[in-house]
Amino acid sequence: MKKLIWTLVFLLFFLTLFILVQVFPLGTTLVEEHTEANTYLQYPASTIEKLDFLEMLRKDSTEAGEKTLKALAEEVTAIGYMANLVLAEKYEEKGEDPVAFYQRALELYETKAIQLKLAEALHLRGDSQEAMEIYVRLMPDDGAMHTMIQMDIEDSVMVDILLEGNHLDTALYYIEEVISDISKKDLSKEHALALARYGDYNHALSLMEEIMETSLQDSDFRWWYGRSLEAVGRKNEAMEIYKGIGKAGAYRLGILLEEMGQVEEAAAAFIQSDLPISRWRGARILDNIGKHEEAFKVYVELTQEESSYQEDAAYRAYVLQNQLNKPIDHQLLKVLEDSPAWMKSLGKEPSWQMLDDVTPQHPVFLDIVQEYEAAEEYQMAAIEQAIGEKYATNEEKLGLGYWYQQQRDYFMAVRWGIRALREKPSPQAYQLTYQKPFEKEVLAAAEEFQIDPYLIWAVMREESHYRPDVFSWAGAQGLMQIMPATGADIASRLKTSYADKDMLDPEKNIRFGAFYLRSMLDMFSGDLDKALAAYNGGPGNVRKWSMTSIGATPEGFPTSIVFMETRQYITKVKNSYYTYLWLYHTDEGE
Incomplete structure (x- = not known):
């Protein structure tokens, strides 16, 4: 009987030992029931598993858990960003300094909420000046203002901060609604300046004239006094003020x-x-x-x-x-040598810097972004993308550009091309920066209206950066930025139907833009400067500028243009045009 009992005991012992080995293999170290905290770094998980693991570490109060969080916080990823925030929260709970973790998080991905938390942490540890600098940058954020008021910032300092940041609405609200009547009287000059800068000249003048004698040495105050006089029609008085400063x-x-x-x-x-x-x-x-x-x-x-x-x-x-x-x-040529447009206008040959090929690299973070999106973790996807883009190498910038190009998002493709080109002028960067999107439509319009397709692409690039759905502040639409009235007129001339929404259709917009460009070239006898100036600023203005002493000659016309936007437009389009010709080795660009 005893032998049977001992046999059962041994069997039970070995069975228990077998189960333990299966659950906890040899080499596993248990740390207060958090084996994952030790094994995670040895056995990396998928992106979503990492996110789940991060949530587990948020609840883990062990030393091993904190050590793992610190390792994760070194990652230049959304996980790294979140790990820093988790560590900051844990340190705050322990009454320890979280500043380094907030700073690291902001290096990766900047948000107003985390800047406020950093400022608060700095203030609590006694770095009030550094905290104040953050609050000033965030003005007129309600949280920043509320904290600064609690810090007993003087009213005059607060108003100066708001005025320096050009936060006129908030400055006026603070003066008129928040501070006491006694302080308001002390801030009469600041109140008057805020009103003048806001455009309330009559109200500003009523205050300024009360305190003018005490502000005669302040040239900024006197300038705004003159500006207010001018705005209400008292121009002779304004001129005397201007002469005096x-x-x-x-x-x-x-x-x-x-x-x-x-x-x-x-x-x-x-x-x-x-x-x-x-x-x-x-x-x-x-x-x-x-x-x-x-x-x-x-x-x-x-x-x-x-x-x-x-x-x-x-x-x-x-x-x-x-x-x-x-x-x-x-030295004059040195100022102009980087502009093909200006060099051509002076009869000089432009030059472009071109370095060796760079092999585009597909950014790994794009795959991680897609994993987050598939799991409906859209905030993490946005953070991952922002961090990835911030730290992208030149090869990855090119990879991003080509990736966007494949999605037919030519606007984003050209943005990444420009960024890559600024760092390293490679053939791949040039080709992304000066793309040939909507090629079928451009070539068809070029043939129909006998216009160089590269000129169409150059105009398109500067007008919209290849965005078919873009609207300007003035109401111009689409790739070639056609105004509704111009679109209706072109439709009438081409004997075709027209609705404003038609200009969001790439084919129709390109055709209308090419027609209008051809019309301007014909109107001004093939003069490219005048045709482009008319496309941007209107043919009536071109005729007016051409009649000035400077504008009477072809070489003088570009600098006769009064509108800076139009002057810069001509230069930008011609820079792009000549770069297209050079890049794609056409006869005109050789």
Whole structure:
């Protein structure tokens, strides 16, 4: 009997041992019932399993769990981002400093909510100045404002922050609704400035005139006082204010003098300003009235500083130096050498930088994004994509561009092409940046209206970046940005039906755009600058600019254009056009 009992005991022992080995294989270490925390890093799981595992670690209070979280937090992925947030929460619960984890999370993916949490954590540990800088960047966010009010920030400081950030609605609300009447009186100047900048000039003037005597030394206040006087029609008084503040008032003074027909006096005022737009206007007046030496001097000054007028000024200075028989200033060409449009206009051969081939690489994060989307984890998908795009290599940028191109999302494809091109001008980057989408439709329209297809692509690229469904603020639609009225007129000429929604159809939009471009070329005898200026700014304006002293010659016309948008448009389209010709090795580009 005893032998039977012992036999049963041994059998039971070995059975138990067998079960334990099956459940917990040799080499497994148990850490407070969280074996996954130790084994996860050795045996990586799928993306969705990682996400589930992260939720388990959120509830895990063991040292092993925290160690695993810290390892996950090093990943440059959405999982890494979330692991940092989990660690920050855990450290806050323990009363420890979470700042490093919030900072790491924001390096990966920036959100306003996490910036607020970082600011709060910094403030709690005594780094109030650093916290304040974050709150200022986030203004006028309600959470940031509420916290700053709780921090007992002075009303004057708060208003200055709002005005510096151009948050005029919030500044006025704060002054008029939040602060006390006593503080409001102390902030009369700030209140007046906010009203003037907001465009409420009458109300601003009523406050300004009460405190003008105490603000005579403040040139910014006096400028806004002049601007308010001008806006309500008291222009003579405004001119006196502008004269009294020197360079600061020179631009507005020039505008008023030009309106009055006093062009030489306007030019003299304009060129006294530090603003490039003001000196450009002054130089153009001097150029138009034949004072070329004085104009040349201002143009040369403008080429020496970066601004929207630098290339225009360099081009005009180069033209004038030839007219005035001055020695060639090669610095002017250096400003223009990266622009094929300007170089062609000067009769020079443009050049392009081209490096070796780069092999596009499919970004792995795109596959992870698709896994999240398949699991309906759309927030994680968005975070993964944002992080992946932020840290993409040049090869991955190209891979992204080609991936978007395959989806027929040419707009996103060209964006990634541009980013890759800025880093490394490879053939692949150029081809993405200067694509040939909707090729069948473009070639058909080019043949129908006898127009270079590369010119159609160049216009399309600058008008819409190849987006067929885009609308401009003015109402222009589609790939070639056709205005509804223009579309209706073209339809009538082509004897075809028309509805505004038709311009969202690539085939019809391209056909209408090519017809209109052909019409402008015919109207202006094949002059590309004038045709493009008319396409963007209207043929009536082109005729007006052509009648000016500067605009009377082909070389002078581009800088005679008053609208900066139209001047830049011509340059951008021609830059793209010549790049297309060079890239695809057509006769014109060789």
